Amino acid sequence: MTAHRTARLVLSLLAGFLLAGTVATVTATAAQAEDGYRFWGYYQWTNGQWAFSQKGADAYVPADGAVEGWRFALGGAKPRVPRAAGDFEAICGKTPAETGKKRVAVVVDPGTPEDAAAGETPGQATGTCVVTDPASNGAKILAAVGPVRIEKGLTCGVAGYPAKGCGDQVKNINVPATDAQVTLQIGASVGSSAKPxxxxxxxxxxxxxxxxxxxxxxxxxxxxxxxxxxxxxxxxxx
CATH class of the missing domain: 1.20.5 (Single alpha-helices involved in coiled-coils or other helix-helix interfaces)
Structure with a gap:
């Protein structure tokens, strides 16, 4: 196992422990100060809720019709999942299926201003339909949505956000009990060979x-x- 894969696995396992019980909604409790990390979490929409991926994006191959999720947040002892549902029909419904390819809906949520590092401003959560080869893994699918910054084998920036930093530890964070849901900005599909x-x-x-x-x-x-x-x-x- 390479050093990059080892680093990715370690952070994924750490994030898994930090985000134990990953569900789309959680019981409201008072916010408590704790230590955590600022990073992009990788999720799959499963049985009507977001679940933290048990594999790295370069090792997971989503099926046709799947919904992938990425959320940037301060991660503590509770899940910080994307703040919008993984609605495949809303994201990919207008993109025709193509023979020999698969459609995967991708939700990218840069998080809240409170999640951001100093000097960074998160953009709007987006939904993009990616038309790609059936063998494409989560990393390739994300790269189709926008530029991905990789450091030490870890996904550190998506579409230019954040501009720097990667899995930084943060002391005494205050994670909100719940995250308000947001409306996705649905963008044009990518990878489709069909011309309007x-x-x-x-x-x-x-x-x-x-x-x-x-x-x-x-x-x-x-x-x-x-x-x-x-x-x-x-x-x-x-």
Whole structure:
């Protein structure tokens, strides 16, 4: 086992212990000061709730129709799961299935301002449908959503957030009893080979150039005809 894989396994196991009992909702209790870590947690949507992944993203291969979740947070003795449900239909429902590929919905939640390190500002939680090879693992799928910063084999930044730091220990953190749910910003699907059909021009728009040309021809013909008649009348008058 390489040093990178060892480091990833250690942090995953540590996070698993810290996030024991990973469920989407927990019983509200008073926030208590404790020591924890600031990191990206990796989850799968299972049986209607988020569950902390028992494998690293480079070792887990989600199936077609799966929902992957990433949440940046201060992790203590309770789960800090993504703050939105893993709704596959909402994220991938408008993306057509493709032969020989799979669709995986990915929820990326940068967390709250309280989770952020000094000088960092988390963005909005997003949902992205990734169309990819059936053998693609969680790491490859996440990389399709946005740039991933890896240090010592660990996922440290997603789409530029945070800009620095990786699994930093934080003393005396106050983890809220619950996290308010958020609405995902659903982005365009990635990896799909299907191209959107061009917007069809209206019949009126498509006929406009020809209509103008025909009108111009008629006007010229009328003017020419009128001129010819006027010329003949003048000749007759002479």
């Amino acid at each position: 059909s061009p917007a069809a021009s209206s019949e009126e728009d498509s006929s406009t150039p020809w209509t103008g040309i025909i009108i111009a021809i008629v006007v010229v013909a009328l003017l020419a005809g009128g001129g010819l008649i006027l010329s003949r009348r003048r000749s007759a008058a002479k």
